[in-house]
Amino acid sequence: MSKLGAVVEAVEKHGKFVLDQVKRARTDEAFGRELTERWAKLKSEIPITKAPTGLQLPRFALPEIDEPGEIARYLFGEGLPGEFPYLAAAYREMYLEPLQTNGAIETGSYGNRKSPDTVAAVAGRGPRSRQQQNGANGKSAPAPKVRPPEEPTRLFSGLMLAEDTNKRFHFLSAHQRSKRLSTAFDGPTLYGIDSDADGVFGKIGEGGVAIDTVEDMVRLYDGFDLGSPDFSASMTISGPAPIMMAMYIAAAKRRFGDNVVPKLRGTVQADIFKEVQAQNETIFPVEASLRFLCDMIEWTSENMPRWYPVSISGYHIGEAGSTPVQQAAYTLSNGFAYVEMLMARGxxxxxxxPRLSFFLDCGLDVEYIALSRVSRKIWAIGMRDVFGAGPKAQLFKLHTQTSGRSLIAAEFKNNLTRTAAELMLAYMNATNSCHSNSADEPFTTPSEEWIRLASHSQAILLEESGIFKHTMNMLSGSPGMKAVERAVENAIVEEFREIERLGGVMGAVENRYQRSQIQTAAHRYEQQIYDGTRPIVALNRYRNGSDDMPEVELVRTPRSKQQQQIDRLKKFKAKNAGKAEQALDKLAAIVDSDENCFPALLEAAEVCSLGQISERLQEVVGRFRPMV
Amino acid sequence: MRSPVRVLTAVPICDGHDSAINTINLEFIRHGIEVVYLGFHRYVSDIVRAAIQEDVAAVGISSYNGGHIEFFAEVVRVLRRKGASDIAVFGGGGGTITQADVKLMKRRGVDQIFFAGTSLEQMADYVRDHYGKRRAKRSGNGDLALARKLTEIEEAFTSGKKPQTRTPARNSHRAQVIGFTGPGGAGKTTLIDELVLRFLHDQPSGRLAILSHDPSVVGEGALLGDRATMINSQDDRIFMRSMATRGQAGGLSPATESCLELLAHSGFDYVFIETVGTGQEAMPFRSKLVDQTVLVMNPDYGARLQLQKIVMLDVAEIVVVNKTDLDRAKAALLEIEQRLTQNKRKQQIVATVAKRHRDRGVDELYELITKNGGTRASGASRTAQRAVPTAAKVKSR
Known part of the structure; x- marks a missing residue:
């Protein structure tokens, strides 16, 4: 049995445990009383908050139950926000407006005692958890200052050359307190190919930014303070991720010195399994890719305690056409496979x-009402009960992106509405960060007009509307949501069983199980659009009768810019020719041994281009053989 | 009966978006079209080479990552330069290809672009209606003419006529023909591609042809997908042809034998022929069709008794047990070795892990194939000439 089989058992056992607690609460009087008392105390400690209209509300909402069995079912089965099994949320408070602290905490019907967490009662994830750590470590330390929370909005960008993307980053983050940048790379970069390689002209800077060298990486984040606690960078790249990570570190060192390394915050996607299953941007054979990944994770976990070296992603699985349940099941099982692999390495x-992070798609199918909630629960149970992880390693820290596949070219302005509905679902699932797509994405890399609207849609939802800023659990626990949770959980566990039957994630990958399941689902989706069983407004119903495509502003990389990238890459290569060869030889030798190759990669990234490094690595470990 | 339309589909370089093309491939097949699928992240040169060797009527490109104007135009340009201007280029890219782009692309020779919202049915109909015409003969000796001759043979068999191709002169150079067969999923395609990699390194000016088979039913389409996973075989020194079985049982096509004869006398050093995945009773290669037969198995054949039923274990010169990284490999190797010992023939058994880069078992298999074949005189004395141990020897690492 692979560990996935053990996860299935653990999830079932947890379900049974909850039922046992419900029964015990009803039959064991002392236990029932204990729960009822805890419940009363809990309610009495909830701070009161005030809406702009003057309406008073509890800062987090609990179900209106008082029977011990039901209290047990809630506390053990769902958990308070920030408590095992984290169905509601990974943290006690998210997205909430800061409370007024100058003795102005209102009291009300929920009680008049301050929450023990009042000091830290701010929205977002980072600051709160850090403050708790501070409090626990230094007894005599002064009360930590309340820092404004990070916004969950994280906008994805990448176009043309590094300086163009840099300009876009500054445009997007101009009004944000925290700078949370997410970087899209162009095709050649994603495949580890240099801009000056034969056959890639035309692709340079298309669909993302062209990065060949550490010098490009310096340009990309110019003007941002990479070591600041308010800055984080995310890089959506997987095949050559360890190389790009090394370039990012090299660029940071060039600008801020060696001491910046432990301060770097951000995420690199680096998810090889989903590439092999769905996104097809793998450049080394699976086993070699996984070894490079584990080398990187081990190195960054030691040396960059605030970095997320992998973002275990269902997004691309969903975009390739999977059902939502497949998306969650493959993402979670991939995650468990990484954990098993890393633990096997010691x-x-x-x-x-705690440095593993996740990334899911959010579309319009009904499963998305609770998909991430259930994923969070299954992850926590598996990590705790199968892998023996402590609370920090049980958290399913999630980035969500609204669905690109749901965006339609015909009458594309409707995409604003689609994205808005998806955003609502994403936040109902308590995602830790979120990207909202631009309406013009069926045609082009977003232009400024539409990406600005996409960013505003999040501000409207989180800042203008009162849905998420006053009360945690505002929309949790409806009968419908619970029904979806149960159905989705059962379906995910059923998928786990199938993967387990095929020998676990690796066995299933080799049998191309996930690929063929995704392809079948994608085909069914297309057929449903064509036969009308899946309604798409302006496509298979309510058409305006015109097939004309709208005039949208296209973002494309001019030939002159593509040539400029080639020219400066050639200059870089000429300048570093001797050193590059040495660094590559050293890297190749270490890869051939079993040592962790990430330090050698760091050295190579100083003087070699991305293509030089990936080519040399391919000589040693081979090339990826696609599965179709 | 008319031959099915053959098209090649692919996704451009630096683009992994294969969801649309996978769906379209399935739909084409349902509509009776034979699709040679080259896969994603493909260079122009690979697409053009494959289109010529497979002699398709058209190339369909699905592009979602930008740069489509340059890429499509380059495919057209290189096809023309190679003398294959009768191969049409079509494609799509959802909303990423605008109407203005299409005007420009058509001016540069692209035949058709399908916009977002075109139904799968419409696309399949277009392909059948526009690319189903019989095409003119080609003269000359290059791959272009060879590919067209293979098409003529295939079409003659489909329409029930004897092919018109002349039998090659008896004294012309004949390539070594190696037959690869075995159950589906044993790793034949990967193994062949790894042998090709060794051939390309070992024989710096040699040429090799591959004739690969995928199943299809009479009058229906087929997905010919081996090229997509054969990364090393996309090389000008490799001529690869994918054939659908067009209703014939046993792992080969009705036209295989004639096509093989032609390929064997077309200046190649080796011709590798790969059957579709076969069952226990299959014996796909008639006598003298191939010079050596390689049976590729994986360790998961079930109970030991099953080995007694596999006919090819009596016939094959070389038995490859692939995927020997699996748990069952050791037992499987022993069982198969014992099975071969019963035969009292000089059969070789080789353990490989074809998916592993620089696998020593594959090196060994390459040696066996190339060194044995080099001294072959006639079919009758073939096995006697081999300098191999009398009992089958397990060579595992």
Whole structure:
């Protein structure tokens, strides 16, 4: 049995445990009383908050129950926000407006005692958890200052050359307190190919930014303080991710010195399994890719405690056409497979576990009402009960992106509405960060007009509307949501069983199980659009009768810019020719041994281009053989 | 009966968006079209080479990552330069290809672009209506003419006529023909591609042809997908042809034998022929069709008794047990070795992990194939000439 089989058992056992607690609460009087008392205390400690209209509300909402069995079912089965199994949220408070602290905490019917967490009662994830750590470590330390929370909005960008993307980053983050940048790379970069390679002209800077060298990486984040606690960078790249990570570190060192390394915050996607299953941007054979990934995770977990070296992604699985359940099931099982692999190498789950992050798609199918909630629960159970992880390593820290596949070219302004509905679902699932797509994405890399609207849609939802800023659990626990949770959980566990039957994630990958399941689902989706069983407004119903495509502003990379990138890459190569060869030889030798190759990669990234490094690595470990 | 329309589909370089093309491939097949699928992240040169060797009527390109104007135009340009201007280029890219782009692309020779919202049915109909015409003969000796001759043979068999191609002169150079067969999923395609990699390194000016088979039913389409996973075989020194079985049982096509004869006398050093995945009773290669037969198995054949039923174990010169990284490999190797010992023939058994880069088992298989074949005189004395141990020897690492 692979560990996935053990996860299935753990999830079932947890379900049974909850039922046992419900029964015990009803039959064991002392236990029932204990729960009822805890419940009353809990309610009495909830701070009161005030809407702009003057309406008073509890800062987090609990179900209106008082029977011990039901209290047990809620506390053990769902958990308070920030408590195992984290169905509601990974943290006690998210998205909430800061409370007024100058003695102005209102009291009300929920009680008049301050929450023990009042000081830290701010929205977002980062600051709160850090403050708790501070409090626990230094008894005599002064009360930590309340820092404004990070916004969950994280906008994805990447176009043309590094300086163009840099300009876009500054445009997007101009009004944000925290700078949370997410970087899209162009095709050649994603495949580890240099801009001056034969056959890629035309692709340079298309669909993302062209990065060949550490010098490009310096340009990309110019003007941002990479070591600041308010800055984080995310890089959506997987095949050559360890190389790009090394370039990012090299660029940071050039600008801020060696001491910046432990301060770097951000995420690199680096998810090889989903590439092989769905996105097809793998450049080395699977086993070699996984070794490079684990080398990187071990190195960054030690040396960059605030970095997320992998973003275990269902987004691309969903975009390739999977059902939502397949998306969650493959993402979670991939995650468990990484954990199993790292532990087999001797890594400590409580060191690397908290540095794993997740990325899901959010579309319009009904499953999305609770998909991430259920994923969070299954992850926590698996990590705790199968891998023995402590609380910090149980958290399913999630980035969500609205669905690109749901965006339609015909009458494309409707995409604003689609994205808005998806955003609502994403936040109902308590995502830790979120990207909202631009309406013009069926045609082009977003232009400024539409990406600005996409960013505003999040501000409207989180800042203008009162849906998420006053009360945690505002929309949790409806009978419908619970029904979806149960159905989705059962379906995910059923998928786990199938993967387990095929020998776990690796076995299923080799049998191309996930690929063929995704392709079948994609085909069914297309057929449903064509036969009308899947309604798409302005496509298969309510058409305006015109097939004309709208005039949208296209973002394309001029030939002169593509040539400029080639020219400066050639200059870089000429300048570093001797050193590059040495660094590559050293890297190749270390890869051939079993040592961790990430330090050698760091050295190579200083003087070699991306293509030079990936080519040399391919000589040693081979090329990826696609599965179709 | 008319031959099915053959098209090649692919996704451009630096683009992994294969969801649309996978769906379209399935729909084309349902509409009776034979699709040679080259896969994603493909260079122009690979697409053009494949289109010529497979002699398709048209190339369909699905592009979602930008740069389509340059890429499509380059495919047209290189096809023309190679003398294959009768191969049409079509494609799509959802909303990423605008109407203005299409005007420009058509001016540069692209035949058709399908916009977002075109139904799958419409696309399949267009392909059948526009690319189903019989095409003119080609003269000359290059791959272009060879590919067209293979098409003529295939079409003659489909329409029930004897092919018109002349039998090659008896004294012309004949390539070594190696037959690869075995159950589906044993790793034949990967193994062949790894052998090709060794051939390309070992024989710096040699040429090799591959004739690969995928199943299809009479009058229906087929997905010919081996090229997509054969990364090393996309090389000008490799001529690869994908054939659908067009209703014939046993792992080969009705036209295989004639096509093989032609390929064997077309200046190649080796011709590799790969059957579709076969069952226990299959014996796909008639006598003298191939010089050596390689049976590729994986360790998961079930109970030991099953080995007694596999006919090819009596016939094959070389038995490859692939995927020997699997748990069952050791037991499987022993069982198969014992099975071969019963035969009292000089059969070779080789353990490989074809998916592993620089696998020593594959090196060994390459040696066996190339060194044995080099001294072949006639079919009758073939096995006697081999300098191999009398008992089958397990060579595992």
């Amino acid at each position: 890594a400590d789950v409580n060191v690397f576990g």
